[in-house]
Amino acid sequence: MEDSRYCDLHIHTIFSDGLYSPEEVVRKAKELGFSAIGIADHDAVAGIEEAMKIGEKLGIEIIPACEFSCVMEDKDIHILGYLLDYKNSTLKSFLKKVQDKRIERAEKIIGNLSKQGIKIELKRVLEIAKNGTVGRPHIAQALLEEGYVSNIEEAFMKFIGYHCPAYVPKMEISPNEALQLIKDFKGIPVLAHPISYDFEKIIFPLIKMGILGIEVYHPEHTEYHIHYFLEIAKKYNLLITGGSDCHGGRKGKLFLGEIKLPYSYLEDLKEKRRQLFLDI
Ligand code: AMP
Ligand code: ZN
Ligand code: FE
Ligand code: FE
Numbered sequence: 593m594e595d596s597r598y599c600d601l602h603i604h605t606i607f608s609d610g611l612y613s614p615e616e617v618v619r620k621a622k623e624l625g626f627s628a629i630g631i632a633d634h635d636a637v638a639g640i641e642e643a644m645k646i647g648e649k650l651g652i653e654i655i656p657a658c659e660f661s662c663v664m665e666d667k668d669i670h671i672l673g674y675l676l677d678y679k680n681s682t683l684k685s686f687l688k689k690v691q692d693k694r695i696e697r698a699e700k701i702i703g704n705l706s707k708q709g710i711k712i713e714l715k716r717v718l719e720i721a722k723n724g725t726v727g728r729p730h731i732a733q734a735l736l737e738e739g740y741v742s743n744i745e746e747a748f749m750k751f752i753g754y755h756c757p758a759y760v761p762k763m764e765i766s767p768n769e770a771l772q773l774i775k776d777f778k779g780i781p782v783l784a785h786p787i788s789y790d791f792e793k794i795i796f797p798l799i800k801m802g803i804l805g806i807e808v809y810h811p812e813h814t815e816y817h818i819h820y821f822l823e824i825a826k827k828y829n830l831l832i833t834g835g836s837d838c839h840g841g842r843k844g845k846l847f848l849g850e851i852k853l854p855y856s857y858l859e860d861l862k863e864k865r866r867q868l869f870l871d872i
Pocket of ligand 4: 602604659837
């Protein structure tokens with residue numbers, strides 16, 4: 593019989609810049625009929641345990657993941673690590689360091705804004721971020737609250753985008769480092785939303801470095817992109833993944849339910865992990 597199960601392997605929670613708690617995400621996914629979901633916060637694994645608990649109760653499988661923010665030739669590249677050992681204390685302390693650096697960076701961005709007469713408080717930004725990875729989306733929200741912009745997009749355009757004077761880069765980790773980390777913690781590295789980059793330029797170096805999968809299905813990919821990325825996956829024997837990249841409304845139209853990835857792709861991911869690490 594045909595397998596009609598589907599999953600969404602890329603979801604953010606309040607542990608990074610999503611608006612839903614892990615519990616809310618799991619409940620919504622269950623309502624939408626998902627069999628499995630991947631919790632993939634930016635530089636954080638702290639939401640996974642809560643999701644697992646509620647997932648067990650509701651009968652929905654939780655796939656542990658982390659979306660690592662990397663920098664390659666000055667540009668942000670996101671690499672997803674799937675099925676990694678999210679309980680590992682070395683991983684947790686590495687992520688703690690990344691998060692502490694992100695707080696220092698937020699402070700610097702706020703300082704730069706202040707030089708332009710734009711006053712927002714670090715305290716408020718940290719409150720907005722709750723206990724999660726602090727990022728520019730939280731600063732954007734504080735700017736919105738203070739009336740400096742009328743939407744989040746405008747905050748990026750005017751104040752905190754890559755080319756704006758207040759911009760400060762994050763702690764840099766290279767794709768190579770991220771790939772090594774993910775491997776160390778028994779995860780499968782996958783290139784997130786390739787449409788966000790000059791993909792024809794970066795995809796081949798990343799394949800050479802050892803990326804094992806590509807996020808083919810994403811709400812921002814057109815039919816053209818999907819076709820192109822599927823061809824690459826086939827040619828270079830890469831795993832295929834997909835997800836909504838749900839931020840719960842904080843970021844455009846990335847919502848749960850936008851992508852329903854056939855479960856067989858998740859099975860391939862798990863099989864790859866079994867082959868590589870012989871322990872699942
Ligand atoms: P950070 O990791 O702190 O540099 O923030 C990057 C995050 O900001 C991305 O992962 C997106 O979620 C969000 N972001 C980037 N550009 C925009 C934009 N133009 N509008 C809204 N959100 C954005
Ligand atoms: Zn995000
Ligand atoms: Fe991303
Ligand atoms: Fe994401």
